[in-house]
Amino acid sequence: MAPLQAEINQLNRQFWVTKAQVKANKYDLSASRYRQIEQEEPASILLEEIGAEQAKAEAEAKAATQAMGDTAEYHGTKAKQQDTERSHSSNSLSGSTEISAKIVETIRVRDRMSTATQTLTLEEFFKLPETKPASEFIDGEIVQKPMPQGEHSLLQGELCTVINRAAKPQKIASAFPELRCTFAGNAIVPDVAVFRWERIPISPSGKIANRFDIHPDWSIEILSPEQSQTKVLGKLLYCSQHGTELGWLLDPEEESILVVFPEQRVQLLSGTDQLPILSGIALQLTVEQVFSWLTL
Numbered sequence: 001m002a003p004l005q006a007e008i009n010q011l012n013r014q015f016w017v018t019k020a021q022v023k024a025n026k027y028d029l030s031a032s033r034y035r036q037i038e039q040e041e042p043a044s045i046l047l048e049e050i051g052a053e054q055a056k057a058e059a060e061a062k063a064a065t066q067a068m069g070d071t072a073e074y075h076g077t078k079a080k081q082q083d084t085e086r087s088h089s090s091n092s093l094s095g096s097t098e099i100s101a102k103i104v105e106t107i108r109v110r111d112r113m114s115t116a117t118q119t120l121t122l123e124e125f126f127k128l129p130e131t132k133p134a135s136e137f138i139d140g141e142i143v144q145k146p147m148p149q150g151e152h153s154l155l156q157g158e159l160c161t162v163i164n165r166a167a168k169p170q171k172i173a174s175a176f177p178e179l180r181c182t183f184a185g186n187a188i189v190p191d192v193a194v195f196r197w198e199r200i201p202i203s204p205s206g207k208i209a210n211r212f213d214i215h216p217d218w219s220i221e222i223l224s225p226e227q228s229q230t231k232v233l234g235k236l237l238y239c240s241q242h243g244t245e246l247g248w249l250l251d252p253e254e255e256s257i258l259v260v261f262p263e264q265r266v267q268l269l270s271g272t273d274q275l276p277i278l279s280g281i282a283l284q285l286t287v288e289q290v291f292s293w294l295t296l
Helices: 003-012 019-025 047-067 071-086 093-116 122-127 150-167 229-241 287-292
Strands: 016-018 035-037 135-138 141-144 173-177 181-183 186-188 192-196 218-222 246-251 256-261 265-270
Touching (some): 122 186, 135 229, 150 173, 150 192, 150 218, 150 287, 186 229, 229 246, 256 287, 265 287
Parallel strands (some): 016 035
Antiparallel strands (some): 135 141, 135 186, 173 192, 181 186, 192 218, 246 256, 256 265
16 A cells, blocks of 8 residues: 555544435535444544644645745645635534545645655666756755856856866866766766866767766865855865865855865865966966956
8 A cells, every 4th residue: 555545544534424424414525535434323523633633744744845945835725725724613524524635635745745855866867857057966866056146157157267278278178167077876067177188078979078977187166155065065075085186165255265185185275375276287376366356
């Protein structure tokens, strides 16, 4: 028996009526599921228990809905439910029928949301449609990146321009914005991914490949206001663990850059501190130079 059906059956035991009551009162069985009792015994309708179950189910559904970013829709549904409940007498069996239907529907909503958040495989992730902003697959979970804002977009563009100006003419390396990199079971999208020239994947036709199933040599992330610094740093440490030589985490608000070196060593730089650059690229930058790009 499916978990949802089992839960419905358990709840339905609270809405017992006799056959005679169903027939005499012409209850609408399509709105709720009733258990018909073969013995001629009084109906046991405990409205207080029904209300408690409804409140519990609604609270759980509300938490799940908020986690899915669908709070507004849920509250609209809840307001309609409350209006319906106020229009019925608490001593009316038809009122209990309405409540029963709402509980069942709440369970179904919660079950669908639980299914949506179940862990996927990497292969299943790649079958999903692309999102804007891009979504990443990290440790079995799908995480959508925030929409870039002004500071983020400007820093990302300037970094790609400056790095490519210094590295592309000599075919040393190339910087890519928002490029999906799949390796070690995860699929991440650094704000800027830099690859040494000889490691850039090439298709049989000689053109650059669309899929990069390798780690970047230099990974750069720009912290957005709504992002967790710990989680973004975790991505850079993951890259470092799997071969990335250098990582930068830019914090525009603090005007600082957290640098991740090989063996996951971390150093915080600011002001006139000279920034480490991927070896072989003739480029010199300080932290304050990078953030000076934000002043137009």
